[in-house]
Amino acid sequence: MFPTSFEYHRATSVAEAVAMLGEHPDAKILAGGHSLIPAMKLRLAAPAMLVDLTRVAELKGVTLGDGVATIGAMTTYDELRFAEGIADAFPAIPEAINVIGDQQVRAHGTIGGALAHNDPAADLTAVFLALGGRVEVAGSSGPRTIDGEDLFVDLWTTSLEPDDIITRVILPLAADGARSAYRKHAHPASGYAVVGVAVAIEAAGGVVSKASIVVTGATSKPTHAAAAEAALAGKAFDADSLAAAVSIAADGLEINGDPYASEEYRSQLIKVLTRRALEAAMSR
Amino acid sequence: MADAIAGVARTQVTVTVNGQERSGNVEPRTLLVHFLRDDLGLTGTHVGCDTSQCGACVVTVDGVTTKSCTKLAVQADGCSIETIEGLADGTNYHPIQDAFWEKHGLQCGYCTPGMIMSAKALLERNPDPSEAEIRHELEGNLCRCTGYQNIVKSVQYAAEKMRGAG
Numbered sequence: 001m002f003p004t005s006f007e008y009h010r011a012t013s014v015a016e017a018v019a020m021l022g023e024h025p026d027a028k029i030l031a032g033g034h035s036l037i038p039a040m041k042l043r044l045a046a047p048a049m050l051v052d053l054t055r056v057a058e059l060k061g062v063t064l065g066d067g068v069a070t071i072g073a074m075t076t077y078d079e080l081r082f083a084e085g086i087a088d089a090f091p092a093i094p095e096a097i098n099v100i101g102d103q104q105v106r107a108h109g110t111i112g113g114a115l116a117h118n119d120p121a122a123d124l125t126a127v128f129l130a131l132g133g134r135v136e137v138a139g140s141s142g143p144r145t146i147d148g149e150d151l152f153v154d155l156w157t158t159s160l161e162p163d164d165i166i167t168r169v170i171l172p173l174a175a176d177g178a179r180s181a182y183r184k185h186a187h188p189a190s191g192y193a194v195v196g197v198a199v200a201i202e203a204a205g206g207v208v209s210k211a212s213i214v215v216t217g218a219t220s221k222p223t224h225a226a227a228a229e230a231a232l233a234g235k236a237f238d239a240d241s242l243a244a245a246v247s248i249a250a251d252g253l254e255i256n257g258d259p260y261a262s263e264e265y266r267s268q269l270i271k272v273l274t275r276r277a278l279e280a281a282m283s284r
Numbered sequence: 285m286a287d288a289i290a291g292v293a294r295t296q297v298t299v300t301v302n303g304q305e306r307s308g309n310v311e312p313r314t315l316l317v318h319f320l321r322d323d324l325g326l327t328g329t330h331v332g333c334d335t336s337q338c339g340a341c342v343v344t345v346d347g348v349t350t351k352s353c354t355k356l357a358v359q360a361d362g363c364s365i366e367t368i369e370g371l372a373d374g375t376n377y378h379p380i381q382d383a384f385w386e387k388h389g390l391q392c393g394y395c396t397p398g399m400i401m402s403a404k405a406l407l408e409r410n411p412d413p414s415e416a417e418i419r420h421e422l423e424g425n426l427c428r429c430t431g432y433q434n435i436v437k438s439v440q441y442a443a444e445k446m447r448g449a450g
């Protein structure tokens with residue numbers, strides 16, 4: 001099937017795209033198109049105008065420096081995972097991207113699109129939150145920064161205003177090397193996460209100074225496994241603390257069940273995937 | 285495709301397909317796959333689903349592997365596109381086409397153009413993939429006939445031939 005009629009505008013700069021969104025309240029940003037176009041084909045979405053960002057050069061590219069990685073919102077999954085320094089600084093990123101969709105989704109989907117869309121079963125949303133990321137946003141009210149903790153609101157819902165554009169994603173480089181990992185149980189038909197777990201651990205001198213464990217797929221939005229994080233904080237990062245954290249990884253989370261995967265099954269997967277992700281992080 | 289429905293704005297799109305410049309007038313909502321099939325008559329690129337999941341429509345756009353059902357024709361303006369029709373030189377088949385013939389990588393053939401275009405993208409990035417890598421990289425291409433075994437064998441055979449030739 002094909003979408004309902006709409007107007008198309010190819011933006012050449014962020015300023016122009018912001019202006020278009022301001023003038024046309026029914027307009028939507030078109031990024032990689034791999035969530036929006038399928039939704040439009042099924043007529044689940046019918047925007048009156050698309051503002052295409054794919055040729056806005058200033059939204060592309062990855063740089064590492066000043067203690068952060070700065071990633072243009074229109075950087076595709078493939079461009080991101082193969083960008084110099086990314087796999088070393090954030091091993092969870094190529095791990096997650098390798099299991100997103102398929103070859104074509106990885107070639108076209110963008111980090112900005114993934115975060116703005118906030119699919120409850122998306123992969124990179126959890127990694128972004130675990131890594132302590134934030135986004136820079138341009139909109140009619142001027143540029144601002146939104147902390148990752150304030151970005152995701154609910155299923156497919158973020159704190160972005162309708163005319164906001166994510167321009168850059170900022171990820172802090174860990175002081176103590178790169179102990180992050182992502183593990184996923186993919187739905188056999190859709191490939192999306194039934195459950196995914198992203199972890200980022202800082203443990204200078206063997207003691208955990210920062211533990212971030214974020215669950216996707218099971219919850220309405222990417223959510224910290226706060227009980228497991230607390231169990232690791234201040235402890236030696238070893239087999240005992242790991243086992244203690246894993247045993248309570250699903251505690252306190254509001255877990256969704258559906259006919260494919262019950263709440264109970266997802267709780268179990270959260271534990272299994274938390275263990276695998278923490279073991280991978282520990283080996284780094 | 286019916287020309288100019290009253291009141292719907294159309295845009296001129298010019299692309300280079302398999303080395304040849306082609307243009308047409310499309311509505312913004314025209315998907316690239318429909319432009320290729322209905323306006324340019326290149327029906328080797330198939331449509332197998334409504335949900336961007338089957339891969340029957342895979343082409344390359346400026347060298348990037350692309351589901352042509354998930355890209356608007358207007359987005360491809362000025363781009364260089366390769367479709368399944370561009371692979372053979374007369375009856376001289378591309379090594380991947382030969383391999384699908386030799387190793388029985390197709391039955392009904394519906395998935396084959398997309399499968400071959402995805403295999404080509406995979407082999408350009410990784411000329412010597414393992415069986416697991418082939419299966420992983422072809423996850424976006426669904427086949428309802430073969431059970432995939434012979435598709436994997438075809439890609440392995442093509443990889444070997446192409447490494448030998450290169």
Ligand SMILES: Cc1cc2nc3c(=O)[nH]c(=O)nc-3n(C[C@H](O)[C@H](O)[C@H](O)COP(=O)(O)OP(=O)(O)OC[C@H]3O[C@@H](n4cnc5c(N)ncnc54)[C@H](O)[C@@H]3O)c2cc1C
Pocket residue numbers: 028029030031032033034035036037038073074099100101102105108109110111112113114116117119121122123124160164165166167190191192193335336337
């Ligand atoms: C077959 C298939 C399988 C998939 N499997 C997975 C999977 O396993 N895991 C997974 O995580 N995802 C999966 N996806 C989704 C894919 O990752 C999407 O590409 C991604 O969710 C959205 O990114 P995009 O660049 O394509 O955004 P688009 O589809 O272009 O946009 C999505 C939404 O975000 C808005 N938007 C986009 N960019 C911005 C921006 N910079 N600022 C503000 N708003 C913006 C758009 O207006 C739109 O509402 C799959 C998709 C397909 C088609």
Ligand code: FES
Pocket residue numbers: 330331332333334335336337338339340341342351352353354
């Ligand atoms: S037609 Fe099925 S993915 Fe394009």
Ligand code: FES
Pocket residue numbers: 389390391392393394395396426427428429430
């Ligand atoms: S050969 Fe029939 S769908 Fe693949």
